[in-house]
Amino acid sequence: MRNILLATAAISLFAVPAMAQKISTPQWSGSAGYTALDADGADLGAITGRATARLHPNFAVEGEASIGVRDDNVTVAGVNAKVEHDYDAAAYAVGILPVSPNLELFGRVGYGTTSIKAEAAGVRAEADGESVNYGVGGNYFFDAQNGVRADWTRRDFTDDNGSEVDTYGVSYVRRF
Template sequence: MRNVLLATAALTLFAAPAMAQSFNDPQWTGSVGYTHLDSGDDSLGAITGRVGAKLSRYIGVEAEGSFGVKDEDITVAGVDGTLEHEYDAAVYAVGTVPVSPNLELFGRVGYGTTSLKADVAGVSATEDGESLNYGAGANYFFDGQNGVRADWTRRDFTDDAGGEIDTYGLSFVRRF
């Protein structure tokens, strides 16, 4: 076992200079759009902004942040109230498959935090949740810089209450 670990470490040292060469000039992207959050029972909406860097042709990183713009009316024990998406933030590792010069498919996996607020009969409660996130999508560029992005991401919450939220996004994306 020790020999396998030593061999793996040695191969990593040989591969590191090649990886560093491809990371020198990342391709940056930014996007802004609408994200629909669906937990099965409740439906919320948010404006989402992202910034990402493709470190090589197939591998990149991405950070995103959202704030709520569409609330959900709820009823708790016969009393009406609202559920609000306050904010979320996440970071991702992104794998990309270029299909053509204008179309690329991607998968992503990351970690995020989400804050929701419920207000029922003048009583407010805020719930923050950490989540493991994974999803897929596509970017289509009209020209070399401007395009659209469609994506789906599942947020799998890690706390005791657990739960999942599926998000569906449509955004304007720009390469820099």
């Protein structure tokens, strides 16, 4: 009986580091910044806001929404067209790798929707697309609450065309 109790006590000591890593309540952060979209020859821009709930030191969930602020003029088959990014929204699962107390790298995968408008020769068209999104980035914190974020995300659209959009973002991050 004594050996069983000692073995149980020894095994429970292995659980102490795992318990120390558990976050009892989500740690929230928000970010706001600029995202550049490279969309099949059109260079667009958007203001992006994110809310992140860190559920574990190495895992978080994130929601983001963007509103287009930079349009582009392109030429297709000799016809000038204006392309506008209307909006997008997405949700992500985020894996986090803390590198130092101030620096963390992350990878994310999620699903989103994007709306883009185009006008050429008086004809206006709007396209809404659903996409599987994946990307990488990093956060650098100046202190316990304030930092910057840089990220790259690819949007693989699920429609028949199978087009892709690469996004590059820079944001201010605030922990709450």
